[in-house]
Amino acid sequence: MKIGIPVLDELLKEIPRGKTLTYYIDPEVEGDVFGMQTLYRNLEEGYRCVYVTSTMSPTSLRNRFKEFGWYVDEFENFSVVDAYSAYVGATSDERYVVKDPTNLDELDEVIRKAIDENDLVVFGSLSTVIDICGEETLNYFERWKEQAEDSVIVSNFTAWPYSEDVLSKVKELSNAVVRIGGIHHRVILGHYYGILKVDWTQVKGRAVLFKVVKPGGVKAYIPKILVTGPYNAGKSTFVHAISNKAISVDRLGTTVALDHGKVEYKGFTIDVFGTPGQERFDPILKVLGSEALGVILVVDSTKPETFPRAKQLLEKTTHFGLPYVIAANKQDLPNALKPEEIRKLMHIPEDVPIIPTVATKKIGVYEVLDALIKLLIGEGYAKSEGAT
Amino acid sequence: MRIEILNIDVDSNNVMVIGPPLVGKSIFVRNIVWEKVSNGFGGVYVTTKDTAEAVLDWFQRFNLSDIKIIDCVSKTIFSDAPDTEDIKRVSIMDLTGISVRINMFLERFWKSGKRDVIIAFDSISTVLMYLNPQTVFRFLHVLTNRIKSFGAFAFYTVDEDMHDERTIAMLKQLFNGVIELKDEGNRRIFRYLSPSIRTEWRGFSIVNDRLEVSS
Incomplete structure (x- = not known):
């Protein structure tokens, strides 16, 4: 599977099936675009891709993709796991719907189905799932990872000040971790990403500064x-x-x-x-x-x-x-x-x-x-x- | 920071405005924001109760348009009104999205040379209806540090009757100043508390949405 992010494509080549990649994002940095960009790149390649949304409605999600010029509805191989609508009391006609997003067993059932039926599963915000369902989510995530032998799981994870146990476990459970960070001064002056961990290839640490461009997505630049x-x-x-x-x-x-x-x-x-x-x-x-x-x-x-x-x-x-x-x-x-x-x-x-x-x-x-x-x-x- | 309308000096970057429902917390905070932005501050209003249009209407009634708004209502009620330069919409569940957009406005102020900035977060109680206290605490921990690092002033409204004591105590750890509002039946009163300032209780009233403080 493709990564679709400048420089990471050269360094990591691709994500082998059965692997998980986590975008580990500083809380003040616009990082959800990374998971979206990886998904869109693979849609273009013809892979079956599903996006798990917990922070916005499927309509808002599609509009968010559109902001970057990515018209996901033009792809028959695109679907959504709606783990949001029921939370705010709305109905949903998506292919995968979680009727009670606070119930891990219900979420588990839908995610397992999505893993079986797709090549790529992208969690729009793994941290929000943890916030809603608790730290036990990570035990379930471990099982999803085991199940995804023939597919790939990519997650956006906002690194809020969780306990060290949670932060370490998220990294442990991922075959590759890409940190999305902010250049902090009194405000955040810029953003960068770099590979913290990867187990399928050897890479030298390298940080890349980036801008989020609409339309276009993540673009690397030299500071x-x-x-x-x-x-x-x-x-x-x-x-x-x-x-x-x-x-x-x-x-x-x-x-x-x-x-x-x-x-x-x-x-x-x-x-x-x-x-x-x-x-x-x-x-x-x-x-x-x-x-x-x-x-x-x-x-x-x-x-x-x-x-x-x-x-x-x-x-x-x-x-x-x-x-x-x-x-x-x-x-x-x-x-x-x-x-x-x-x-x-x-x-x-x-x-x-x-x-x-x-x-x-x-x-x-x-x-x-x-x-x-x-x-x-x-x-x-x-x-x-x-x-x- | 001097707030003329209240006749007090606020020495805390992060101030919790706490009081019972219907005491007038939102109007209280809007009047503070109105005063400071009218006098050259950059202003950001995070709304979890009214849409951006309703908040903007309120400020425009008092001849103020130059305010940035983060609307956490429209997307939650499934309206998909588009963002504008000064209005950003995000679901209340998306704390990262809220955090990113506050930073985006702060960065814009910073790069334009504006250092005096006031932020209103109205209200924390609504966020606590959707997300558990630990999650909200983590979010506020990051946000209050950013406000302090920038040197901005932020006011966060909290309904005191909506949360248990433990939640209120946890929230109080994050703020180094508190404005308490009380409704005593025939009059409403407030006071400001911080480690170095403790004002007397003072009466206030709200007439046509404008705050009037008794001398």
Whole structure:
């Protein structure tokens, strides 16, 4: 069976029959589209697919598919398990109807039938079934998995703060787990997905940023990080130091257009843009800032007289509320100020990391990148969940 | 945050507005939202009792249109009115959907540079009619943390007579401020409580849907 999600298609190839795939979704992230997209892709392939709805009526479900340009009713091989209508006192004329969605035995009977009669069963929200029927649902899920020898089960699971037992069991019961996460700042600035687990192929951890497009569904994109700072602070050197590939457009040794580098780091592919430090280029900063996910401010630690300009650049690029990290560069030179001295002079809040660096020798540059990634996605993906 | 209409300062990001049925909790909260949004705040109204159109009509009666609404009613009653830029509809059973849409509006405010935001959730009691307290607690735990992290102010209405003491106690853990409303027969009163502020009981009345607080 197909997965239908960019990059996952290349990494996982396909879902073998008899396997389960769980989309493990952060509670504030629009993740239901993943299960829907996998289902639609397989409808197109001619497989018999059924969608279990517990959070919306079948009509709303079909309209939700339509939002993405997926007209599921045009496919005879599409059906719905309606585990919603009875809950709100409505009738249903779907092929599979759960008369009492709070009763696990009734749900079990319908799900078993759906597994027998279809190639793919997608749970629109496994977490909602658990919320309604209790944690015992997972014991039933284990039996559904055993029964699905010749079919595939895909689930959207919202990882609310359940007990650790529930969260672990959901992962254990799945042959593959794809985490759908949010890049948290004060708000969620972006979304990513990455493979936490798969038992039918070997993959290297890789995180992909995505946008949900209507119509279209999940689309992967490459995030941008902006490197800014006053004239001669070492921005170009910094961009070259962290990049696997980088180019600069410069004249007389200073950047007059943009530095651009591509960074492969901890499973992420990141586009890094270095801005010119001169004031005449300031108008482009806001444009770049509006498209970036985070900012690295490079300052020359030996030149406090440039700090007001550094603050000005920070204000221009973080106008949109982007998270930022400061690289206290040129720490190998005499009279270089320590990060805490810079924090005081620039009035930088305590929660903003200021990392000592010597970009010419690549000292501290990855710590800066680490600090920014930690600000963006927390400790989660890169450290504890197996990305390389 | 100063609320002129109540003549109080609210120092909690997440405030439970609790009182008996028909004491006027919804109108109370709508008046607070109206005051703040009229003065430049971004406003989000999550409605579980009235459709988006009914809520919007209410605000428009008082010359306010610039409010975002998450309508948890229309889809539950099987109406499939479409979403608009400022109105998003989601089933009350779909807590993830509610959470995603609140975040979407917060993100929009954030990216447009708007940092002062007020949110009304009217009401938690309706959600508790459909889903068990543990599920609602988990949802609110995530939501209240997001509100705090953003620095917004949110007001959640709760019918105190609809839930057992254990549920009310569990809900109170999530909110760092409470506005209590009481109906004393011939007059209605309220007070605000937080770890650092405790106001006196004050009388209020509702005339033509507008809140009037006795001095």
